[in-house]
Amino acid sequence: MITSINKRSYPNTLIVILAQDQGKSSYIEKNDITQVTDEQGNVTGYNFFNVDQLIDYDKLPDGQVELTDEELTKLNEKLSQVGFDTQLGYGEPTLVYGYVKTCDPHPDSDHLHVTTVEVGNDREVQIVCGAPNIAQGQKIVVALPGTLMPNGQQIWPGALRGVDSFGMICAARELGLPHAEQKRGIMVVPDDFTVGAAFEAQKCDELLANGKIQL
Template identity: 80%
Template sequence: MITSINKRSYPNTLIVILGQDKGKSEYEEKGDITRITDEEGNVTGYNFFNVDQVIDYDKLADGQVKLTNDDLAALNKKLAEVGFNDQLAYGKPTLVYGYVKSYEKHPDSDHLHVTTVEVGHGEEQQIVCGAPNIAQGQKVVVALPGTLMPNGQMIWPGQLRHVDSYGMICSARELGLPHAPQKRGILVVPDNFAVGDAFDPEKCDELLASGQIKL
């Protein structure tokens, strides 16, 4: 689940993204809440309007926000009041440290590689990567499907040159780190970073600034 705010374009509105749209979306309004479903009937999101009546909207900054348990409880209570039966809850983090278990050349590209990346909890994902510095045995930052990147890009499963890819191995620039190098390449983190742990932007940027991690 992703929760975000855009105070200029959508004032006093909380946007909740639960899944990837598949085909034409349908909208159901109840009170100040709109539920969005895809053509298969899956709930893909909610828009909470006049959300300052439910949570402390003024304390939240633009962009992706992490709501407190009290905020989630208040939103779920509002859902029930207007007649929606769904309950909102955060899942495990989607921007995590991963381990490049293997990589091989893409069958239809001279610069892409097909990697197998461990992302924690015994889970592995196939990710197509175009970075020139990708290598087996690296610890990296992985944006799994359902990640909202700092530039507003959503990460969903897809294909690159007809090969399935379930996420993105990130560069420091894609992660929005202030001390990101301007050259191309993924961010490689120290070996003592635990696979599956949530990405810590402040820690990684401090290490970048001090020269302890680099491309």
């Protein structure tokens, strides 16, 4: 579940994304809530309008927001009140530390690589990566499907030159870190970072500032 706010383009609105859109979307409006479904009838998200009546909108930042238990409860109560069956819930973190288990040349590209990345809980994902410094044995930051990046990009499964990819291996600049250099290349974190643990922006930026993270 991605929850985000864009105070300039969509004032006083909380956007909730539950899944990737598949084909043409349909909309059902009830009071201050719009439900979004795809062509198969799957619920892919909600827009909560006049959301300041439910939660403290002014304190929330632009971009992705982390809801408190109290805020989530109020949103679910509102969904039930207006007649929607869906109940929102927290998911596992989607921006995590990973380990590059394998890294092979893409069969149809001279610069892409096909990687197998461990992301915790005995789970591995295949990710196509175009960074020039990607290599086997690195610990890196992975944006898994369902991640909303600081620039507003949403990460979903896709394919690059015919090879399936289930996430993105991140550069420091893509993570919006203040001390990131504006150049190509993924960020390599220290070996003692725990695979599957949630990304810590402040910690990584401090290491960047002190030259303790590779670019």
